[in-house]
Amino acid sequence: MKGVDGDKKSVKNAYEIFLKLRNIEPDNALIEAYYGSTLALLGRDAVQPLEKADKAQEGLDSLNQAISMDPNQKEIRMLRANVCLRLPESFFHCTQTAIEDYSFLLxxxxxxxxxxxNTQVRGIMEDLSTAYKNVGKLSEANEVLQRLKQFTSKKK
Structure with a gap:
């Protein structure tokens, strides 16, 4: 989480750990997903534009591989959705993947x-609404926000 919050050293440490784990357990989908997530964070933190794009794409590829290994794993779906939502849509075109993952979870x-x-549901619904906005589907985004309001009022 330190890496997600911007600690570049933590990202590098996490990457090294998951790289080692990935070599030990190449068929472990969750390790593959976390490895991909750390690659995407390395891309975020890279200085050179080409390195940013390459690392982010490698991360997406690993996350997609993890989904193909275990498509029903909740944590993998959350990781991929969160990465896809935060990558620039104009370059990576993966917001639809985030929408699919968030919808799957819901x-x-x-x-x-x-x-x-309940906290996860609220966060997923907020992110799903954002994803719909990012691809210009404003009515879907508003519909999700309405469902979120209903959910929040039921849980009080």
Whole structure:
């Protein structure tokens, strides 16, 4: 979390740890996802534009690989959605992937309310609304915000 919050040294340390773990357990989807997430953070922190783009794309590729290894894993879906939402849509065109992941998580939650915490549901709905706005789907964004208001009022 320190890396997500901007600590570049923590990002490098996390990357090195997940690289080692990935070599030890190449078939572990969750490790692959965290490895991809650290690559995306390395891209965020890179100085050279080409390195930024390359690392971010490598991170996306690893996150997509993790999903193909375990498509129902909640944590992997959350990681990929969060990375996709924060990458520039004009360059990476992956906001739709974030929408799909957030929608997947909310569908699972509908079937099993213990699948996500209330805090996770609120965060996912806020991010889903943002994702819809980012791709110009304002009516969908507003619909999600209305559902969020209903959810929040029920949970009080």
């Amino acid at each position: 569908e699972r939650y509908k079937k099993d309310p213990s699948y996500l915490t």
